[in-house]
Amino acid sequence: MGKLNTIYDAAIIGGGLGGLTLAIQLAKKGKSVLLFEKESYPFHKVCGEYISNESVDFLESCGIPLKALNLPQINELGISAPNGMYIKHPLGLGGFGISRYTLDALLKEQALLYGVNFYEECKVYTCSFHQNKFALETSKGLFTSYYCFGAYGKKSNMDVHMQRKFVQEKKRGKQNYIAVKYHISIDFAPNLIELHNFKDGYCGISKVDDNRYCLCYLSNEKNLKDHGGNIKTMEQELLYKNPHLKKIFTQANFLYPQPLTISQIRFEPKTQIENHVVMLGDAAGLITPLCGNGMSMAMRASKMLAHLFPSNSEDIQAREDFEKRYQKQWQETFATRLTIGRIFQTLFGSERITYWVLRCIKPFPKLLTQLIRLTHGKPF
Ligand SMILES: Cc1cc2nc3c(=O)[nH]c(=O)nc-3n(C[C@H](O)[C@H](O)[C@H](O)COP(=O)(O)OP(=O)(O)OC[C@H]3O[C@@H](n4cnc5c(N)ncnc54)[C@H](O)[C@@H]3O)c2cc1C
Numbered sequence: 001m002g003k004l005n006t007i008y009d010a011a012i013i014g015g016g017l018g019g020l021t022l023a024i025q026l027a028k029k030g031k032s033v034l035l036f037e038k039e040s041y042p043f044h045k046v047c048g049e050y051i052s053n054e055s056v057d058f059l060e061s062c063g064i065p066l067k068a069l070n071l072p073q074i075n076e077l078g079i080s081a082p083n084g085m086y087i088k089h090p091l092g093l094g095g096f097g098i099s100r101y102t103l104d105a106l107l108k109e110q111a112l113l114y115g116v117n118f119y120e121e122c123k124v125y126t127c128s129f130h131q132n133k134f135a136l137e138t139s140k141g142l143f144t145s146y147y148c149f150g151a152y153g154k155k156s157n158m159d160v161h162m163q164r165k166f167v168q169e170k171k172r173g174k175q176n177y178i179a180v181k182y183h184i185s186i187d188f189a190p191n192l193i194e195l196h197n198f199k200d201g202y203c204g205i206s207k208v209d210d211n212r213y214c215l216c217y218l219s220n221e222k223n224l225k226d227h228g229g230n231i232k233t234m235e236q237e238l239l240y241k242n243p244h245l246k247k248i249f250t251q252a253n254f255l256y257p258q259p260l261t262i263s264q265i266r267f268e269p270k271t272q273i274e275n276h277v278v279m280l281g282d283a284a285g286l287i288t289p290l291c292g293n294g295m296s297m298a299m300r301a302s303k304m305l306a307h308l309f310p311s312n313s314e315d316i317q318a319r320e321d322f323e324k325r326y327q328k329q330w331q332e333t334f335a336t337r338l339t340i341g342r343i344f345q346t347l348f349g350s351e352r353i354t355y356w357v358l359r360c361i362k363p364f365p366k367l368l369t370q371l372i373r374l375t376h377g378k379p380f
Pocket of ligand 1: 013014015016017018019036037038039046047048049050051052122123124125151152153154155156157158179180216217218265280281282283287289293294295296298
């Protein structure tokens, strides 16, 4: 099925927010773009589904009519310690809620409108760089492009194929994370996002489209192993110790037959370029969900790339310059946020530390405002 004689300007591996928005912008610039997504739209994804308002203008520019969609606007944050101690705070810039099921499918429609060559249910197996071109081997045949972008998320066969350093390093159960997501219906303030901590994990809840709520948590793998690998048992014996979580889990009406889960999530630093494959989104660096901002980071990186993309894809010199400038901009824009995310994750990882952090912050609301600001960017 691959068109062997066509050399595309760009091939994008992964149709999440980073890949879809990059495809739209490059196609708008008149580039020939291939996009490969192994799943079929619409589909659910493990994600908290809260998007910072920094991305509103950008998403509108990609053709998503956010205002017309009348999405829940979220402007308050509630945080609790594992023992239930709770603080509430305004969210500053704030955000909105939309399910990935809805958003990714809307972006896919836009990508098709702009003429992106879209291959759904198409997994990329290998990509190799030779004589200024990439050859991609996929489940739908072979393709060739001048540029190749890795927008394949936090964990993919592509990381193994490229022998990325973080894949080689074995991590023990405490540094590997699992995530679980549900859509629920519940009586809960539509403008509020809550983050409830439990031992070695935290769980977020906020409203999305279609009058549902997203309930999503992250925990280390050890917690699950300690509960016999059974999610329900772990929830009842661990998450329910936080009275806020017990209330939510016991009052909610769960809308999926099964939870959506992912495992082996890790937050160590990654490289942004691997043998000329240019990474964006989670493939370039995964921010801890505690900072609630990975989606905006993926989209912001796509904007950087579309802006820097060379006018002539065949120009060998331009590639070097493009790679250097992207790496520099990426580090300048995201490195601090990622480090802060990692620090927050350690602070919120322990039962006792979480309690004391919240107790110390409570009398200083301005400090909390500053901390929230550090994890978010300016509108782009
Ligand atoms: C528990 C949790 C909660 C989170 N909550 C939030 C939140 O509330 N707000 C927020 O902003 N961020 C949140 N994030 C982060 C956010 O989900 C990610 O940062 C964001 O989805 C990154 O987008 P992406 O485009 O890089 O990857 P993704 O959206 O993951 O897309 C990658 C795509 O690549 C495809 N793919 C992978 N390998 C291949 C292959 N070989 N061939 C073809 N396709 C492939 C996958 O199927 C997938 O669709 C959360 C993350 C976690 C783990």
